[in-house]
Amino acid sequence: MASRAQAIKSNAIGLSKKDYDGSVSTLCKGCGHNSIANQIIQVAYELSLKPHEVIKLSGIGCSSKSPAYFLGMSHGFNALHGRMPSVGTGALMANHHLRAIGVSGDGDTGSIGFGQFKHLMRRNVRMVYIVENNGVYGLTKGQFSATAELGLELKYAGHNDFPQIDICTEALIAGCGFVARSFAGDAKQVRELLKAALSHRGTAVLDIISPCVAFNNDDSSPKSYSYGREHEQPLQEIGYVPYAEEIVINDYDPGELKLVELHDGSRISLRKLEEDYDATNRLEAINRLQSAAVKQEFITGMIYIDNERPNLAEVSHLTDTPLAHLSDQDLRPSEEKLSSFLKAFA
């Protein structure tokens, strides 16, 4: 009979799924943020991520608390409200070999941190940036956030007089090369998108509708579980194929299949569900998002992908050895070099 230790499955680097756990969640039972944290654990285990090579980043909010609930052996930095992008940019300039997973909220990103969010994408910092989008400031008792729909009526927040901003449209306009939307209730799609996002060379934005069961889960709200389950319209069926795994096209159902190569040689397969949708066409993506917003359609999937644009570390010509690992001697110019450099300004 197999011993208990033998019965626990381990991944390619000998870790069990439990090794990717964090501390026990203190969020409300049923909060969408909890199921996203569970999918991050599952994906990190399946991809055999080395915990010490991962940095978790967040701002402030219920969503921003969730990095405490996954990957307990990884690095982490809980930044000020809306300031996660600049802290992440600094950390990744110091060590661009880290795999960064940022978790933010619609308030943390769409309100106080909006400028920071835009500049992260402009610079194409290599980070998976998850917005756990519930349309409210959950932590401070449910005030409307900037992603709440115009005219929405909620028990605690009342009537919303302002138009919503769309995180995916804003990401596209800022030049982001990986823009996707999903729903916390669609675990499989969240996992496939997370895997692809981790293989992207720059900023990968995942806008995940994540219902707040305390303040925004009324059946009439487009960010509730029931609305998401009834209205989700996936743009395509997504599959992630790790590098070195053979791609057997016959395995897929009939229908047009597009394979997109990612930075590390992995691929994502996008089987079209909508005949006219092409996730590599930026203008089409913007149009589709805008018309979905007008009709209050809930489209999910890979909205836009472009894996060509160099990231900040590449544009900055960073040495392969991370700056944080270079010695003082390597980092400081010699006296000779410094004086010849200064002479150029004389």
Ligand SMILES: Cc1ncc(C[n+]2csc(CCOP(=O)(O)OP(=O)(O)O)c2C)c(N)n1
């Ligand atoms: C500078 C600053 N302003 C305001 C707050 C109060 N505050 C804490 S969390 C939060 C909003 C969080 O909303 P969101 O990012 O959507 O996260 P959620 O709780 O909904 O997951 C606000 C306004 C703060 N902590 N710091």
Ligand code: SF4
């Ligand atoms: S208040 Fe809302 S966002 Fe915060 S933990 Fe509870 S359900 Fe989640």
Ligand SMILES: [Mg+2]
């Ligand atoms: Mg929120």
